[in-house]
Amino acid sequence: MSTTHSDDELVVTLRCAAQDLLDRRSIRYLERTLSEVVAAAVEMVPAATGGGISRTEAGTVRSSHATDDTIHKLDERQSELNEGPCITAADDPPRHGIVVADDLDGADRERWPHFASFAVDLGFRSVLSTHLASRPGGPRSALNLYAAEPHAFDHHARGIAGIFAVQAATLLYGAEEAQLLGRAVDSRDDIGQAKGILMERFAIDDAEAFQMLVTSSQNTNMKLVDVVGWLLGEARQRRLAQRTPSGTVPDLDL
Numbered sequence: 129m130s131t132t133h134s135d136d137e138l139v140v141t142l143r144c145a146a147q148d149l150l151d152r153r154s155i156r157y158l159e160r161t162l163s164e165v166v167a168a169a170v171e172m173v174p175a176a177t178g179g180g181i182s183r184t185e186a187g188t189v190r191s192s193h194a195t196d197d198t199i200h201k202l203d204e205r206q207s208e209l210n211e212g213p214c215i216t217a218a219d220d221p222p223r224h225g226i227v228v229a230d231d232l233d234g235a236d237r238e239r240w241p242h243f244a245s246f247a248v249d250l251g252f253r254s255v256l257s258t259h260l261a262s263r264p265g266g267p268r269s270a271l272n273l274y275a276a277e278p279h280a281f282d283h284h285a286r287g288i289a290g291i292f293a294v295q296a297a298t299l300l301y302g303a304e305e306a307q308l309l310g311r312a313v314d315s316r317d318d319i320g321q322a323k324g325i326l327m328e329r330f331a332i333d334d335a336e337a338f339q340m341l342v343t344s345s346q347n348t349n350m351k352l353v354d355v356v357g358w359l360l361g362e363a364r365q366r367r368l369a370q371r372t373p374s375g376t377v378p379d380l381d382l
Contacts, residue, residue, distance in 0.1 A: 162299050163193045169273060169292035170195055175254070175280035176273040181296065182206065182214040182257075185267040189215065198250060199274060205246050212243040217257035217270035225259035225293070226286055227270075231278035247274075254280035258289050260297035271296050322356040325363050 162181070170179045180194035180203045189210070191203030206212030217227040229236040232244040232253050247255070252274045260269040271293045275281065281289070323337040332340070341359075345352045 159193075162296060165292060165296050165299065166193045166271065167195055169271065169289060169296075172292070173256070173273055173281070173285050173288050175275040175277060175285065176256070177252075177275055178202075179271065179273045181260075181269055181271055181300075182218050183267045183269045183300075184215070184218050189218075199272075202247060202250065202252065202274060203272060206243055209242050212240050213255045213257040214270050214272045217259045217272075218268045221259035221270075225261075226290065227255075227257045227259075228281055228286070229253075229255040230281075234278060251276055253278040256281040256286065256289055258286075258293040260293055260300060262297065262301065267300075269297070269300055318353070318356050318360060322359045325359060 166179045166181060170176045178195045178199035180199045181192050182203050183190055183192060189207035191200050191207060194200035194203060203214060206214045213227045213229045217225070221227060229240065229244075231237075232240070232255070233248045234253075237244040247253070254275040254277060256273040256275075257270045260271060262268060271289065273281070273289055319338075319341070322341060323334055326332065326337040326340055327334065330337075330340075341352060341355055344350075345355045348355065350358075
């Protein structure tokens with residue numbers, strides 16, 4: 129169980145997490161740093177005994193960065209039921225972004241009846257979920273903290289959780305941007321390959337090859353990336369069809 133910490137300790141914890149990320153200088157450590165932020169939030173918020181993150185996208189909810197298996201089960205159960213403070217904080221948060229279950233074995237049982245019974249059976253009566261700001265159209269997320277006692281999260285606890293939520297939201301944004309960048313790089317490479325196929329096949333230049341892709345996208349009402357994917361797949365099938373019995377690939381007239 130967490131003990132009360134001073135504001136100075138909170139600042140030091142956050143500064144260490146930020147410096148650790150900067151020292152690593154690699155996007156692949158973002159997920160690990162997120163786990164460390166969740167663990168630090170549990171340590172710094174009085175009464176919290178576990179925590180995790182819920183993320184919703186395209187109607188699917190998933191749990192991540194849980195501090196232990198029980199917390200993962202609590203997050204996952206809310207996902208299965210589509211009910212609970214974590215779901216409310218991620219999908220329909222109040223203006224201040226904080227959703228609190230003061231007593232899941234009391235008044236809050238009516239608000240989330242199915243989840244409340246599950247949580248109480250596992251020994252938890254309080255939940256503090258804080259909405260994580262995200263880019264428009266992106267996944268919606270919440271930082272979730274759990275406690276065994278009812279009325280565990282006072283005004284001070286909510287303020288500390290809000291600070292950690294800001295840091296978690298920033299890390300999530302960085303991870304999402306990295307994924308988008310990776311997809312963009314992959315798409316650029318695929319487009320380059322597709323243009324090369326068309327240039328060789330039709331004896332045209334780079335600009336003409338790209339225009340063929342764009343025109344095909346418009347005429348078929350397909351996304352450019354889908355046209356490119358189809359062309360690359362067609363080229364692979366052509367290579368397979370022209371393989372010699374020995375397994376080698378002859379020169380192709382693409």
